[in-house]
Amino acid sequence: MKISEMNWMQVEEKIKQDGRAVVPVGSIEQHGYLSLAVDAILAERVACEAAEPLGVPVFPILNYGITPYFRNYPGSISLRLDTYQRIVADILESLAGSGFTRVMFVNAHGGNIPGGSILQEWMNEHRGVTVKWHNWWNAPRTWAVVNSIDSVASHASWMENFPWTRLAGVKLPSNQKPMIDIARMRMMDAAGVRAYLGDGNFGGVYQKPDEQMLEMWRVGVEETREALEGPWP
Numbered sequence: 001m002k003i004s005e006m007n008w009m010q011v012e013e014k015i016k017q018d019g020r021a022v023v024p025v026g027s028i029e030q031h032g033y034l035s036l037a038v039d040a041i042l043a044e045r046v047a048c049e050a051a052e053p054l055g056v057p058v059f060p061i062l063n064y065g066i067t068p069y070f071r072n073y074p075g076s077i078s079l080r081l082d083t084y085q086r087i088v089a090d091i092l093e094s095l096a097g098s099g100f101t102r103v104m105f106v107n108a109h110g111g112n113i114p115g116g117s118i119l120q121e122w123m124n125e126h127r128g129v130t131v132k133w134h135n136w137w138n139a140p141r142t143w144a145v146v147n148s149i150d151s152v153a154s155h156a157s158w159m160e161n162f163p164w165t166r167l168a169g170v171k172l173p174s175n176q177k178p179m180i181d182i183a184r185m186r187m188m189d190a191a192g193v194r195a196y197l198g199d200g201n202f203g204g205v206y207q208k209p210d211e212q213m214l215e216m217w218r219v220g221v222e223e224t225r226e227a228l229e230g231p232w233p
């Protein structure tokens with residue numbers, strides 16, 4: 001249930017029966033030929049579909065993420081790590097103040113993971129509130145589906161190309177791009193990253209049949225829903 005479709009009285013009532021809330025987190029950054037908003041689109045959609053049958057409120061997505069390495073690709077926006085961590089902490093502070101006791105972040109961008117590293121410290125300072133960080137794409141069963149389709153898969157390749165992230169009228173290359181050396185890329189500044197990556201795909205073909213993508217999606221939604229169900233310590 002989207003928070004945009006609830007008023008505060010309904011939220012107050014909801015919290016009395018169920019202390020769970022979901023906050024999707026994404027990124028606005030180059031995704032090759034796909035939308036700049038891939039990670040935002042995927043995080044919000046997977047979170048909403050997972051939470052819907054459980055009736056758990058889903059807050060609006062934190063669109064911007066941590067992506068300094070893509071700064072030379074137009075349209076990519078990066079928050080500094082400390083800005084990001086403060087935003088995460090501020091959101092949690094407000095959710096805890098509302099009375100939520102179980103909060104799950106649903107993340108679609110690997111670069112955001114350090115933003116979640118404050119969670120254990122935060123929980124020590126806010127006993128009684130449990131926070132979970134769920135990376136939807138590399139949760140074990142979803143990742144197994146990816147590997148069963150094609151193990152050459154990464155950022156901006158086929159594995160992020162869904163009917164809701166591709167752009168109308170954009171023609172995709174038909175080759176398989178060889179995997180880049182991620183460790184090497186990590187040592188480069190934003191200009192170096194752009195020169196090294198070219199179109200932005202880290203490796204893999206650019207598209208798979210929708211049937212396979214919808215299967216990956218189905219498992220991803222299911223696994224995200226299971227994470228929301230528990231266990232919550």
Ligand SMILES: [Zn+2]
Nearest residue numbers: 038039156160
């Ligand atoms: Zn992505």
